[in-house]
Amino acid sequence: MPQEILGVAVAEPAPNDLERAEEEEKRITGEVIATRNDLYHLPGKMAEVHDRIQGIIQKLEKKYPDFQEIYLFHVISGSTTDRQKCASFDFPGNDSIVKILEDLVREYQAE
Numbered sequence: 001m002p003q004e005i006l007g008v009a010v011a012e013p014a015p016n017d018l019e020r021a022e023e024e025e026k027r028i029t030g031e032v033i034a035t036r037n038d039l040y041h042l043p044g045k046m047a048e049v050h051d052r053i054q055g056i057i058q059k060l061e062k063k064y065p066d067f068q069e070i071y072l073f074h075v076i077s078g079s080t081t082d083r084q085k086c087a088s089f090d091f092p093g094n095d096s097i098v099k100i101l102e103d104l105v106r107e108y109q110a111e
Helices: 015-040 046-063 071-077 097-110
Strands: 003-005 008-010
Touching: 015 046, 015 071, 015 097, 046 071, 046 097, 071 097
Parallel strands: none
Antiparallel strands: 003 008
């Protein structure tokens, strides 16, 4: 039965949609972990990559008071938390962990 929100009938998503979203988040999380690890293992770049990622983490902590509510923040920083404990999966726009890592990979590939 549709739920009404602000006078608009909103159908609940089918379980398959929720399952697909969870699977997509798991896939992205795996890619973020693998990319972070790959960056750390670039020959002669471990300390530099570590400093860059720490700088990104510090910038996001200052910009977003609720940074601990963002799941991929925990993933990129190497901390652990359950996805269900976080209000959001990733930061918006240019602050997206996925985008930041993609940009770092492009930068190191260009060297």
